Amino acid sequence: MADAPRGPIRRFFGAIWNTVNFTRRLVFNLIFVIVLVAVVKALFAERAVIESRTALVLDPAGAVVEQFSSDPAQRALAGLAGNQEAEVQLRDLLDAIDAAAKDSRIERMVFVPDQITALGLASARELGAAFDRFKASGKEIVAVSAGMEQNVYLLAAHANRILLDPEGAVLLEGFANYRSYYKGALDKLGVQAHLIRVGTYKSAGEPYVLDHASDAAKEADAYWMGGIWQEYLDEVGSLRKIDPAGLADDIAHYDSRIAAQDGDLAKLALEQKLVDELATRAQARAQLRALGAAEGGDSFRQIDFRRYLGSTLAQRLPRGGDAVAVVVAQGEIVPGERQPGMIGGTSTANIIRGAREDASVKAIVLRVNSPGGDVFASEQVRRELALAREAGKPVVVSMGDVAASGGYWISLASDEIWAEPNTITGSIGIFGLFMTIPDALGKLGINTDGVGTTPLAGAFDIRRPLSAQMEAVLSSVIGRGYQQFIGNVAKARGKTPEQVDQIAQGRVWSGAQAKERGLVDKLGGLTDAIASAAARAKLGENFQVRYVEPPMSPWQRIAMAIGGSDAAVGIARWSGFSLPPGTLNRGEMRELSALADILRGKRYAMFAHCLCEPH
Incomplete structure (x- = not known):
């Protein structure tokens, strides 16, 4: 028995379904081809060619961490979208600096700290030691910044020269440990917090049972923070050849010191000898162009530390x-x-x-x-x-x-x-x-x-x-x-x-x-x-x-390979592909x-x- 002929409505929706199904298969096949091409190019792409008299540009973006907290595939896809990573590994920065110190093609390092969002004091000190090893190899470090907070400045102080934008600032304020106390809110909600602790100074649970810091907590915090603050002043004083006590006095009287400079924070930093020169980014580039090998336009011969790490991966594996x-x-x-x-x-x-x-x-x-x-x-x-x-x-x-x-x-x-x-x-x-x-x-x-x-x-x-x-x-x-x-x-x-x-x-x-x-x-x-x-x-x-x-999964390895491909980056940008940047809790x-x-x-x-x- 032959099938009954389909009516016009059935034929209409059938045509729509066939079109959708064809489009679906076409899109997935195109994605597969793009991934395949990107992987092949990533596997067989030539490494970056580094010429002599090249400057390593160290410009980390995000928080400096011991270990990434995001999935490798997510980082790779974010890189395809052109989004800046929210994190950079301390070990990667150390590897780049130490490799460049031994690389005869690298003439100097340019440190640009403006996109660092978080840097711990011990991490700054660890990187500072790497800066010192780089300088010990006979190469100089030039720091170029639009403005720095104190942890980042502790690292920049290890540079041979610091160039600060005329509209910038170096803000040294000391350390604090202020916390929110929730007892008042809990009382209003009728929530009772039962804290059982051992240790007079174990104050971590206090916010739930007090509406202010205990005297013991303040005493302990003042002692250890005073210790690391003095360490900070001594290290900056030694690196910049300034009196730590004088620097501490300046910070204690910032109001009058800034008023004496008519509110110009950059001039104050220069007067305090925290920086060597005030220079716009264009003026800094001109200086670096004169110091090293010039490139086209007003730039200088340089390689970003991320590309440099990729080019030296074989030697470091x-x-x-x-x-x-x-x-x-x-x-x-x-x-x-x-x-x-x-x-x-x-x-x-x-x-x-x-x-x-x-x-x-x-x-x-x-x-x-x-x-x-x-x-x-x-x-x-x-x-x-x-x-x-x-x-x-x-x-x-x-x-x-x-x-x-x-x-x-x-x-x-x-x-x-x-x-x-x-x-x-x-x-x-x-x-x-x-x-x-x-x-x-x-x-x-x-x-x-x-x-x-x-x-x-x-x-x-x-x-x-x-x-x-x-x-x-x-x-x-x-x-x-x-x-x-x-x-x-x-x-x-x-x-x-x-x-x-x-x-x-x-x-x-x-x-x-x-x-x-x-x-x-x-x-x-x-x-x-x-x-x-x-x-x-x-x-x-x-x-x-x-x-x-x-270990990374096969998908994560593929994503990382694609993320490192210039072809994939180009395709992603051409397509308008974008991902929201990662955030840190x-x-x-x-x-x-x-x-x-x-x-x-x-x-x-x-x-x-x-x-x-x-x-």
């Missing part, structure tokens, strides 16, 4: 043999599996285990940049490092901008701890936080009542007040956690628990202050820690430095998010967190 593995522990410490940019108790422990089981890895360097977090997750990481030591592999810790509380906890299973003088560390203490809302419900006319089979049944129900019995239970648990913490410190640092307790109590120290108290062994950066680990493993001069991170929102993350799925949690980053 590990070639097998004995290696020092670097494991990055950056961000809040939270339970479970986490992406790079956070420390997952399970995922970070697995990375360390992989380094321990790798026969080519002879030593491990743990690079810590963390204010702490969950106690059990911290212990997971510490245990895995202890197993690496038991397996005969030296473990050396390198502390970055901050390695406090849980960040210090994970550092304990090591043969040696390195910190920068301005690293924030210590905060050896624990607190527990539990919220109840019976008063909030009462304001809505809601009451909670019932029975339980034991006095503890339903004790964690946030609708009910926290009972004295349960508070005593939590106090015992928190107290045990603190004793475990100081016990671990005592064992690792060759002290008695009583000696540790005197310098613990949740108090924060600068790296230099921590060394004086025996909490760290040596002052120095990541490069020093790697050299020390290699020496402990008796590797000599020939060894590889290998960052151990989760920082400050108090990040801290609150981390606390909520640790509490997820739990009735209560113990925290080893300092909430102590200055600004």
